[in-house]
Amino acid sequence: MKKLIIISLILCIVILSITLFFVTQTKDVPIIPINPKKPKIEKYGLLVDNYKIITDTVKTGELLGSILNKFGINATQIDKISKQSSDTFRTTFINVGQAYSIFYDTLIDNVPQTKYFVYENSRTKYTKYNFTNKDTIIIERFTKKIDTIENIASGKIESSLWNALVNNGYSWNIAIALSQTFAWTVDFYALQKDDWFKVVYDDLVVDGQTIDSPIIRAGVFYHGGRELWSVPFQQNDSSGISFYDTLGNSMRKTFLKAPLQYTRVSSRYSTARMHPIFNRPSEHRAVDFAAPCGTPIYAASDGTITRRGWDTGGGNFVSIRHNSVYSTVYMHMSSFGNFNIGQYVLQGEIIGYVGSTGWSTGCHLHYEVHENGQKIDPLSFDPPPAEPIDSVNMPRFNVEKQVWIKKIKKIKIPRQKKQIMVQNNEN
Numbered sequence: 024m025k026k027l028i029i030i031s032l033i034l035c036i037v038i039l040s041i042t043l044f045f046v047t048q049t050k051d052v053p054i055i056p057i058n059p060k061k062p063k064i065e066k067y068g069l070l071v072d073n074y075k076i077i078t079d080t081v082k083t084g085e086l087l088g089s090i091l092n093k094f095g096i097n098a099t100q101i102d103k104i105s106k107q108s109s110d111t112f113r114t115t116f117i118n119v120g121q122a123y124s125i126f127y128d129t130l131i132d133n134v135p136q137t138k139y140f141v142y143e144n145s146r147t148k149y150t151k152y153n154f155t156n157k158d159t160i161i162i163e164r165f166t167k168k169i170d171t172i173e174n175i176a177s178g179k180i181e182s183s184l185w186n187a188l189v190n191n192g193y194s195w196n197i198a199i200a201l202s203q204t205f206a207w208t209v210d211f212y213a214l215q216k217d218d219w220f221k222v223v224y225d226d227l228v229v230d231g232q233t234i235d236s237p238i239i240r241a242g243v244f245y246h247g248g249r250e251l252w253s254v255p256f257q258q259n260d261s262s263g264i265s266f267y268d269t270l271g272n273s274m275r276k277t278f279l280k281a282p283l284q285y286t287r288v289s290s291r292y293s294t295a296r297m298h299p300i301f302n303r304p305s306e307h308r309a310v311d312f313a314a315p316c317g318t319p320i321y322a323a324s325d326g327t328i329t330r331r332g333w334d335t336g337g338g339n340f341v342s343i344r345h346n347s348v349y350s351t352v353y354m355h356m357s358s359f360g361n362f363n364i365g366q367y368v369l370q371g372e373i374i375g376y377v378g379s380t381g382w383s384t385g386c387h388l389h390y391e392v393h394e395n396g397q398k399i400d401p402l403s404f405d406p407p408p409a410e411p412i413d414s415v416n417m418p419r420f421n422v423e424k425q426v427w428i429k430k431i432k433k434i435k436i437p438r439q440k441k442q443i444m445v446q447n448n449e450n
C-alpha cells in the first residue's frame with residue numbers, strides 16, 4: 024500500500040513537472056497572430072492600437088504647459104521640458120492653430136495620463152514628447168515621409184483654362200504650375216478656344232494630403248497653331264533641371280513676354296493713333312498694359328539700370344540696358360523698386376510699381392523695347408532663347424526626350440462635361 028502511495032506521488036510529481044514544463048514553455052512560443060495580414064497602424068511611429076488618442080489644435084492663450092497639465096503632466100515635468108530648451112530647439116514653443124495629439128492608456132480620476140504628446144510644427148515636421156519614463160522626458164523632432172505621386176492632367180480650352188481644369192476635376196493649382204512652366208512660350212492672356220495641353224506632374228503628399236503646388240515634369244501645350252513642348256533635362260551635375268523644346272532649345276527666353284501681371288493690353292504699338300489727352304494723332308511705339316496701380320513691374324531681362332527719374336510725359340520711369348542690342352523703358356510708375364542707376368538687375372526683379380504719373384489717364388505701364396536704338400513692337404518681338412542643349416549632351420537628350428514624348432502622347436484629352444444650361448423663363 025505504502026509502495027502504491029509512493030508510486031502515485033512520484034507519478035503526480037512527474038505529471039506536474041511535465042505540465043509545468045509545457046506551461047512555462049508556451050511563454051516562449053511565438054504568438055501567431057490570428058489574422059497575420061492585418062496591418063499595424065502607426066501614427067508618429069506609435070502603434071495606434073496600444074493607445075487612446077485625443078487630437079486637437081492649440082487655442083489662443085494656450086501654452087504647452089497648460090495643455091499638458093490637463094492631461095496628467097505635472098509642473099515638475101513641465102519644468103523639465105523647459106530645461107531641455109535651447110536656441111536651436113525651443114521645446115516649449117507652440118503656435119496657435121497647430122495640431123497636437125495626446126496618446127494615453129490610463130485614466131486617473133477621469134484624467135487621461137499622457138504617455139506621448141505629439142506637436143505638429145508644420146505639415147511635414149513634428150515633435151514627440153515621450154513621458155513613458157518617469158525620470159527622463161525624451162523630446163525628439165521628426166520629419167514626415169514626403170511621397171511623390173506622379174499624375175497626369177490634360178484639357179481642351181473651351182472658354183478658359185480655369186474651366187478646362189476645374190470641369191475635369193483638377194486642382195486650380197495646376198494652372199499656376201502650367202503658367203510657370205510655359206511662361207516663355209505660351210501667352211496665357213491670349214489662349215484660344217481649342218488650344219489644349221497634356222502634362223505629367225508630381226504631387227507631394229504627406230499623410231495622404233497634397234502639400235504645395237504640383238510640379239510639372241514635362242508636357243505639351245497646343246497654342247497658336249503649334250505644339251509647344253516642355254522636356255526636362257539636366258545638362259551636367261552642377262546644373263539644375265531646365266526645360267527645353269524638342270529641338271533642345273531652352274524654354275527660357277532672354278526676355279519676359281510681359282514685364283508684369285496685367286489685365287489687358289490697353290494700347291498697342293502703332294505709328295499713328297489718337298493721343299488720349301491731346302486728342303490729336305500721335306505715334307505710340309510701345310505697348311500699354313492696364314493693371315491696378317501698385318502692381319509690381321519686373322525687369323524684362325537681366326541688365327543695368329541706365330536711367331531712373333522723372334519725365335514730363337513719362338512720369339516716373341526706368342530704363343534698362345540688357346546688352347549691346349536691347350534696352351527697355353518702363354513709364355508712369357507710382358514708385359520705384361530698390362534698384363538705382365548703375366545697378367545690375369536680374370530678370371523678374373521688381374524695378375517699380377504701376378502708377379499713373381506723367382501724361383497718363385489711368386493706372387497702366389507704358390513699355391518700350393529698343394533694338395539697336397529703334398523702338399520695336401514689344402508684342403511681336405521674339406527674343407532669342409537662353410542656352411540650348413550642348414551638342415555633347417544631344418544624344419542623351421534625344422533618348423530622354425523620346426521617353427517623355429511617348430508618355431505624354433498617350434495622355435487622352437477628356438471630353439468637356441456638358442454645361443448645364445439654366446433656362447430663364449422670365450422675359
Ligand SMILES: [Zn+2]
Nearest residue numbers: 309310311389
Ligand atoms: Zn504708352
